[in-house]
Amino acid sequence: xxxxxxxxxxxxxxxxxxxxxxxxxxxxxxxxxxxxxxxxxxxxxxxxxxxxxxxxxxxxxxxxxxxxxxxxxxxxxxxxxxxxxxxxxxxxxxxxxxxxxxxxxxxxxxxxxxxx
Amino acid sequence: xxxxxxxxxxxxxxxxxxxxxxxxxxxxxxxxxxxxxxxxxxxxxxxxxxxxxxxxxxxxxxxxxxxxxxxxxxxxxxxxxxxxxxxxx
Numbered sequence: 001x002x003x004x005x006x007x008x009x010x011x012x013x014x015x016x017x018x019x020x021x022x023x024x025x026x027x028x029x030x031x032x033x034x035x036x037x038x039x040x041x042x043x044x045x046x047x048x049x050x051x052x053x054x055x056x057x058x059x060x061x062x063x064x065x066x067x068x069x070x071x072x073x074x075x076x077x078x079x080x081x082x083x084x085x086x087x088x089x090x091x092x093x094x095x096x097x098x099x100x101x102x103x104x105x106x107x108x109x110x111x112x113x114x115x116x
Numbered sequence: 117x118x119x120x121x122x123x124x125x126x127x128x129x130x131x132x133x134x135x136x137x138x139x140x141x142x143x144x145x146x147x148x149x150x151x152x153x154x155x156x157x158x159x160x161x162x163x164x165x166x167x168x169x170x171x172x173x174x175x176x177x178x179x180x181x182x183x184x185x186x187x188x189x190x191x192x193x194x195x196x197x198x199x200x201x202x203x204x205x
Binding site: 009011012044045079080100101103104107108110111112113114115 | 119127129130133134137138200201202203204
C-alpha cells in the first residue's frame with residue numbers, strides 16, 4: 001500500500017466513552033505498521049476539552065508518549081476553544097493551537113482521515 | 117481529489133465548520149445529519165446532498181433546502197468511492 005499520511009480527528013469530549021483514548025491507540029497503531037504511515041492528531045468541537053492541562057491522562061499517557069516520540073503533535077482548533085470559553089493558558093504544554101483554516105490544511109494534506 | 121464531508125449528528129457541526137472554508141467541499145447529510153442547517157455553507161456554492169431515505173423517514177422531503185439534492189444509497193456509494201471522505205458520521 002505504501003506510506004500514507006493519516007489525520008485522526010477527535011470530536012468526543014474526554015471521559016464517559018472510550019473514544020478519546022481508543023482514538024489515540026488507533027493513532028499509534030497507524031504509525032506502527034511496516035508502511036510507516038505518518039499521523040496528525042486534531043481535536044475539534046467537544047474534543048478540545050482533552051487539551052485542558054488538568055485532564056487525567058493516566059489511561060492515555062502511553063499512547064501520547066509514543067506519538068510524541070514520533071514527533072506527532074496534538075493540534076487543537078482555536079475556534080472550538082473560543083466557542084467553549086477555554087483560554088489557551090489553561091491548555092497542556094504539549095498541544096498546539098491552530099485556527100480553522102490550518103485545520104482544513106491538515107484535512108487536505110491527509111490521504112485519509114479517521115474520526116473518534 | 118475533492119473532499120467529501122460525510123455529516124451526521126452529533127458531530128456534523130464540526131464538519132460543516134471545516135467544509136465552510138473548503139472551496140472544493142462536497143457535503144453529504146446522512147441520518148440525523150439531514151436535520152442540520154446548511155445555510156452557512158452559502159446556498160448553491162457547494163454541492164450538498166442528503167440521503168433520500170433519511171429525509172423521508174424524518175418527514176423532511178418537502179422541507180429540505182432547495183440547494184440540497186436528495187440521493188439514493190447507490191449514489192452515496194458512488195460519491196464515497198470517488199472522493200476522499202472526511203467522516204463526521
